[in-house]
Amino acid sequence: MGTGLIPADGEIWRVRRRAIVPSLHQKYVTAMISLFGEASHRLCEKLDTAASDGEDVEMESLFSRLTLDIIGKAVFNYDFDSLSVDNGIVEAVYTVLREAEMRSTSPIPTWEIPIWKDISPRQRKATKALKLINDTLNDLIAICKRMVEQEELQFHEEYMNEQDPSILHFLLASGDDVSSKQLRDDLMTMLIAGHETSAAVLTWTFYLLSKEPRVMAKLQEEVDTVLGDRFPTIEDMKKLKYTTRVINESLRLYPQPPVLIRRSLQEDVLGKYPIKRGEDIFISVYNLHHCPKHWVDAERFYPERWPLDGPNPNETNQNFSYLPFGGGPRKCVGDMFATFETVVATAMLVRRFNFQMALGAPPVEMTTGATIHTTEGLQMTVTRRTSPPIIPTLEMKKVLTVGGSDTEPLGTTTPLASSIPEGDQQGEVSTASL
Numbered sequence: 001m002g003t004g005l006i007p008a009d010g011e012i013w014r015v016r017r018r019a020i021v022p023s024l025h026q027k028y029v030t031a032m033i034s035l036f037g038e039a040s041h042r043l044c045e046k047l048d049t050a051a052s053d054g055e056d057v058e059m060e061s062l063f064s065r066l067t068l069d070i071i072g073k074a075v076f077n078y079d080f081d082s083l084s085v086d087n088g089i090v091e092a093v094y095t096v097l098r099e100a101e102m103r104s105t106s107p108i109p110t111w112e113i114p115i116w117k118d119i120s121p122r123q124r125k126a127t128k129a130l131k132l133i134n135d136t137l138n139d140l141i142a143i144c145k146r147m148v149e150q151e152e153l154q155f156h157e158e159y160m161n162e163q164d165p166s167i168l169h170f171l172l173a174s175g176d177d178v179s180s181k182q183l184r185d186d187l188m189t190m191l192i193a194g195h196e197t198s199a200a201v202l203t204w205t206f207y208l209l210s211k212e213p214r215v216m217a218k219l220q221e222e223v224d225t226v227l228g229d230r231f232p233t234i235e236d237m238k239k240l241k242y243t244t245r246v247i248n249e250s251l252r253l254y255p256q257p258p259v260l261i262r263r264s265l266q267e268d269v270l271g272k273y274p275i276k277r278g279e280d281i282f283i284s285v286y287n288l289h290h291c292p293k294h295w296v297d298a299e300r301f302y303p304e305r306w307p308l309d310g311p312n313p314n315e316t317n318q319n320f321s322y323l324p325f326g327g328g329p330r331k332c333v334g335d336m337f338a339t340f341e342t343v344v345a346t347a348m349l350v351r352r353f354n355f356q357m358a359l360g361a362p363p364v365e366m367t368t369g370a371t372i373h374t375t376e377g378l379q380m381t382v383t384r385r386t387s388p389p390i391i392p393t394l395e396m397k398k399v400l401t402v403g404g405s406d407t408e409p410l411g412t413t414t415p416l417a418s419s420i421p422e423g424d425q426q427g428e429v430s431t432a433s434l
């Protein structure tokens, strides 16, 4: 269904979608993982202040800002810096996103009525916001074009500009032969598709974790073991297996978007249902993912349902009963990006903080637009994690006897831990450093 905000021409997009995904070479993925880490670190700093001040935080809007900052940098090298500032462009992005969401679910396209467009305050606001974003994108395209013209680097399969690894730079350097308008529309599509989806996944993941302390403890144990206090790297993505399962399971219980829509191009029959030409078909991924015929204990948040040593679940190995990123020719182009983004953010946050529902917070209920939102936000109390207390032991040193004579001990045992001065006990999990 067209929203008038992003291109509705399926054919152009089908051809273009192959071009816009930079090949997932190691250099590019490495750059994206550090981008996810840096942005998540900024969110950690914000949460740290809230933890010091004893203030509750509304996590849904913070996740939305986190993923906006990430997608802005990743797609067109623009720093919205929305975690720190609230400027006109950030507000414009939210106005357009809300409008796109409303248009994609509205039965009557009122925005196409000529006079209405000019008199409705809502439509005028959306038009103004869209103009600001389009102008900003045009400027960014122009700046990037100049950078590409000046650079000496030749384009090749593993091309990446270290200062600007964005998709826009990649496309321009590849000599992608499209109009600036087409390019701008593609960037806009990615901004819309890749922002609220990831934010919603993080929101519901943290909600689920707050309800399941067992899962949270297991997750934190994995993150502590794999990451310690460093920033995540590309190698860690393979090792953070349980973290990935937590995201997989969160996507099962709260698929984003919860419904996929198709318009029939011709008459057809689906099972026993005749389909008319031009008819819209709604596929409820939400119902599919909650269906007891397909899932044991369907309502339970249980990341262990997929073994850690097995493949990551996807639509094909789950026989299309699991569609977190859709399937077929229109499958999400950002699935790997989004998985790593949410794994990195989750790992970095749970490493430093515990998250509980705030006392007196309104009950968390769902409301559906393009993604599943909460009705009144996700109010949480965030507290810094502390290491488990060090238990003093009086264990004696073990001495290994070889050939009847006493030798130096081969292994050392824990000294009396209680003798470590208080300040040295690493009580708080330390801040990650680059």
Ligand code: HEM
Binding pocket: 013, 014, 017, 189, 190, 193, 194, 195, 197, 198, 201, 255, 256, 257, 260, 261, 323, 324, 325, 326, 327, 329, 330, 331, 332, 333, 334, 335, 337, 338, 339, 342
């Ligand atoms: C966890 C986050 C994400 C989820 C759950 C998600 C989910 C989906 C789903 C289910 C579709 C298929 C829609 C359909 O069949 O009608 C889709 C399409 C798409 N996604 Fe994602 N997505 C996510 C993140 C991203 C990111 C980060 C990007 C960009 C970098 C992105 C770009 C796109 C694009 C461009 C399409 C349209 C593909 C086409 O129609 O050819 N997505 N996404």
